[in-house]
Amino acid sequence: MRLRPRPTVSRELRFCRWLSNAPDNAPTASDNEFWLRKLGKGQRRVSPSTENERKGNCMEAGTTAKEETSFQIVSTPPETPYINVKAALSRFTTVSYLQPKTQRHAQTNQFVDLKVLKLTSGKGGNGSVSFFRDAGRAIGPPDGGDGGDGGGIYVQAVEGLNGLAKLKTSYRAADGEDGAARQLDGARGKDVLILVPVGTVIKWCMDPLTVRDAVQAWRRGNSRVALRDAINQQTVDLQCTGRFEMDQKPTHIQLFRDSYGPGEGWYFKGKDKAYHEDKSWFTDLNDKVKIYDLEAAESELRNDRFPLCGLDLAKPNENPICLLKGGKGGLGNMHFLTNVIRNPRFSKVGRDGLEQHFMFELKTLADLGLVGLPNAGKSTILNCISNARPKVGHWEFTTTHPNVGTVKRGFDGVSFTVADIPGIIEGAANDKGMGLEFIRHIQRSKGWAIILSLGNADPLKDLNLLISELGGLEEVSKKNVLVVCNKADIGHENPASQRKFNIIQQFCQTQKWDAIPISALKEQNIDLLLQKMAVCAGKV
Numbered sequence: 001m002r003l004r005p006r007p008t009v010s011r012e013l014r015f016c017r018w019l020s021n022a023p024d025n026a027p028t029a030s031d032n033e034f035w036l037r038k039l040g041k042g043q044r045r046v047s048p049s050t051e052n053e054r055k056g057n058c059m060e061a062g063t064t065a066k067e068e069t070s071f072q073i074v075s076t077p078p079e080t081p082y083i084n085v086k087a088a089l090s091r092f093t094t095v096s097y098l099q100p101k102t103q104r105h106a107q108t109n110q111f112v113d114l115k116v117l118k119l120t121s122g123k124g125g126n127g128s129v130s131f132f133r134d135a136g137r138a139i140g141p142p143d144g145g146d147g148g149d150g151g152g153i154y155v156q157a158v159e160g161l162n163g164l165a166k167l168k169t170s171y172r173a174a175d176g177e178d179g180a181a182r183q184l185d186g187a188r189g190k191d192v193l194i195l196v197p198v199g200t201v202i203k204w205c206m207d208p209l210t211v212r213d214a215v216q217a218w219r220r221g222n223s224r225v226a227l228r229d230a231i232n233q234q235t236v237d238l239q240c241t242g243r244f245e246m247d248q249k250p251t252h253i254q255l256f257r258d259s260y261g262p263g264e265g266w267y268f269k270g271k272d273k274a275y276h277e278d279k280s281w282f283t284d285l286n287d288k289v290k291i292y293d294l295e296a297a298e299s300e301l302r303n304d305r306f307p308l309c310g311l312d313l314a315k316p317n318e319n320p321i322c323l324l325k326g327g328k329g330g331l332g333n334m335h336f337l338t339n340v341i342r343n344p345r346f347s348k349v350g351r352d353g354l355e356q357h358f359m360f361e362l363k364t365l366a367d368l369g370l371v372g373l374p375n376a377g378k379s380t381i382l383n384c385i386s387n388a389r390p391k392v393g394h395w396e397f398t399t400t401h402p403n404v405g406t407v408k409r410g411f412d413g414v415s416f417t418v419a420d421i422p423g424i425i426e427g428a429a430n431d432k433g434m435g436l437e438f439i440r441h442i443q444r445s446k447g448w449a450i451i452l453s454l455g456n457a458d459p460l461k462d463l464n465l466l467i468s469e470l471g472g473l474e475e476v477s478k479k480n481v482l483v484v485c486n487k488a489d490i491g492h493e494n495p496a497s498q499r500k501f502n503i504i505q506q507f508c509q510t511q512k513w514d515a516i517p518i519s520a521l522k523e524q525n526i527d528l529l530l531q532k533m534a535v536c537a538g539k540v
């Protein structure tokens with residue numbers, strides 16, 4: 001319970017109040033009349049929480065993830081209050097949560113880079129109905145305090161965390177406490193702070209259980225459609241806000257609470273709702289309080305928005321970012337004392353919190369990403385050039401999660417980070433093998449080093465396969481590309497190895513990509529590799 005701060009009062013008055021033991025901070029009837037009159041004129045009393053509201057809405061502290069244009073705008077204001085958008089379901093769910101448990105890769109080992117969380121902010125506490133009593137007075141003025149605001153859900157990106165394994169699947173902030181007699185406001189509900197590694201991208205998503213059921217039902221009628229195609233074909237309708245005055249581009253998803261509407265949410269003690277609704281003194285009051293409710297709802301709508309393309313926590317953020325704000329506490333009956341209403345036996349209940357699902361994706365921040373078929377030697381290369389010690393094995397899929405190493409090129413050389421991800425196989429784009437789940441870790445890298453094995457029969461075929469699985473030449477060429485032909489030691493006296501490299505080099509020249517033969521195992525040509533990698537990583 002929090003006691004309201006007391007205003008300064010004269011010594012005599014303090015003495016009288018000490019004698020009567022009365023709390024001294026309840027608004028008087030004329031204070032309330034003034035407030036209600038102002039509400040009627042559409043001017044809201046500035047409550048101390050207004051400033052906190054502004055502070056709480058600090059989504060700007062994170063960066064909105066890079067905007068993409070794959071949203072179809074269905075209608076815009078003034079036709080509708082929001083920019084209505086249609087988008088593929090795949091943007092708001094993830095294949096790994098829809099697959100049967102046995103096929104989920106990201107969750108199968110200790111390294112977890114994707115999690116869907118159910119987050120719930122706290123409900124506001126209810127306002128209290130109470131009247132001051134002491135030995136001299138059977139019933140005094142109303143002194144029911146306000147309910148406390150519900151706790152919010154906050155997120156903060158910090159250095160030193162490596163994965164999302166420690167995150168729970170749901171978080172719930174505490175509800176605000178109810179107000180109490182003697183003008184006591186309820187305590188504010190405790191916030192929840194979720195710490196995530198730097199590089200986490202948070203996206204609003206749909207409830208995975210609902211999506212799973214809907215997609216399963218849809219696929220029963222279209223059984224030949226692959227899961228990924230199914231969620232690409234299904235669409236989601238969203239109400240968004242955006243830059244109305246300019247190009248009406250949707251920027252934020254509007255979230256909605258189930259809170260009561262204007263004029264509702266009363267708690268009656270003694271006589272019921274029907275009794276009160278029959279009385280003009282109550283309906284007159286309610287007409288004015290409706291404006292207060294409307295303003296509370298508008299303030300919620302202003303706060304309850306989430307970036308359509310997600311929130312990118314690419315840097316540690318100093319202050320936690322509010323994802324979901326708690327509900328506002330209800331007003332106690334002391335606010336409803338007026339010249340007409342002397343014994344208000346009613347108060348307002350607290351407003352609801354929000355419940356939403358969010359997808360937390362860890363996108364490693366490495367300057368250079370290594371991609372290749374399984375067994376091409378990616379981990380051996382990372383071992384050889386950096387401080388990382390990933391597992392090396394002669395069997396496929398030795399690497400089951402991304403490894404990041406830092407390359408330090410001599411004392412005065414530039415340093416850069418390299419990420420090794422599990423091998424990509426034919427059909428990965430359709431979730432074969434380890435799928436493309438791990439591509440997210442090299443999506444932000446400036447350059448990609450495509451690792452080929454000269455020990456394979458046709459490295460050019462391998463290169464084409466990789467390009468196609470990675471989304472085609474156009475997609476791959478968005479990055480700086482270096483093609484590394486590893487295992488050049490195998491049959492190096494054999495001209496076949498040299499011939500294979502020449503074919504690759506010719507192909508690379510057509511794309512203006514650089515290529516280099518190396519042997520990671522025998523540490524041959526590694527200095528030149530490091531120079532080329534630094535260029536590819538955009539460091540030189």
Ligand SMILES: Nc1nc2c(ncn2[C@@H]2O[C@H](COP(=O)(O)OP(=O)(O)OP(=O)(O)O)[C@@H](O)[C@H]2O)c(=O)[nH]1
Pocket residue numbers: 372373374375376377378379380381391392393394395396397398399400421422423424486487488489490518519520521522
């Ligand atoms: N001869 C030769 N063998 C190599 C070379 N580089 C790696 N290897 C061998 O190739 C095998 C696979 O190496 P890894 O580094 O585990 O390959 P990877 O690409 O990380 O494999 P995945 O984890 O399955 O993606 C191991 O037995 C390595 O010893 C090389 O330059 N020459």
